[in-house]
Amino acid sequence: MPRALSARKRAKPGSRGAGRFFHIELRPSNQFVAFRVQDVGAPGGVERVAGQRASGSWDTAKWLVEKSHAHVEDGQLIADSLEAEKLFKSLGSAPVQVAGDRFRARPRRDIPEDEKPTPAMRRAQAANIKKAQAAVRKRRKVAAP
Numbered sequence: 431m432p433r434a435l436s437a438r439k440r441a442k443p444g445s446r447g448a449g450r451f452f453h454i455e456l457r458p459s460n461q462f463v464a465f466r467v468q469d470v471g472a473p474g475g476v477e478r479v480a481g482q483r484a485s486g487s488w489d490t491a492k493w494l495v496e497k498s499h500a501h502v503e504d505g506q507l508i509a510d511s512l513e514a515e516k517l518f519k520s521l522g523s524a525p526v527q528v529a530g531d532r533f534r535a536r537p538r539r540d541i542p543e544d545e546k547p548t549p550a551m552r553r554a555q556a557a558n559i560k561k562a563q564a565a566v567r568k569r570r571k572v573a574a575p
Contacts, residue, residue: 442532443532444530444531444532445529445530445531445532446530446531447530447531449531450496450497451477451494451495451496451497451531452494452495452496452497452500452502452507452525452531452532452533453492453493453494453531453532453533454492454493454494454495454507454521454525454533454534454535455491455492455528455532455533455534455535456490456491456492456493456521456535456536456537457481457489457490457491457492457537459481459491461481461483461491462481462482462483462489462491463481463482463483463484464481464482465479465480465481465482465491466479466480466482466488467479467480467494468480470513470517471513472513474496475495475496475498475499475511475513475514476493476494476495476496476499476513476514476517477493477494478490478493478494479491479492479493479494490537493517493521495507495514495517497531498510498511499511499513499514500514502527505526505527506524506525506526506527507524507525507527507533520538521535521536521537521538522535522536522537522538522539523535523536
């Protein structure tokens with residue numbers, strides 16, 4: 431008589447609550463064919479899991495936040511560092527606990543091309559131009575005497 435197959439599946443990362451990171455899922459992993467982890471900012475702390483689609487384009491699948499940079503309060507993830515706080519503000523919604531150390535949030539809104547440049551992009555561009563002009567003036571001032 432053949433042995434009955436076990437119905438137990440492998441536990442998803444972060445579902446048991448024993449790891450180093452909180453997992454903030456933005457998009458389901460079945461949208462991607464390959465993954466790559468990128469450290470963001472200072473070493474450790476916040477890491478981005480990028481997923482490659484079958485078309486070849488890359489997008490953020492989820493974020494990993496080290497447990498020393500955030501804590502859980504009433505099913506909500508609360509930032510303990512500036513790096514984590516900056517990440518939580520950039521998300522489309524607040525991370526909500528799913529199970530264990532796994533959270534779900536919406537990705538930020540995709541800005542259509544006809545709405546670009548946004549006011550923030552214009553401000554950044556103006557600041558960059560002023561910075562470049564100041565550097566040129568400084569170079570000319572040093573070279574003149």
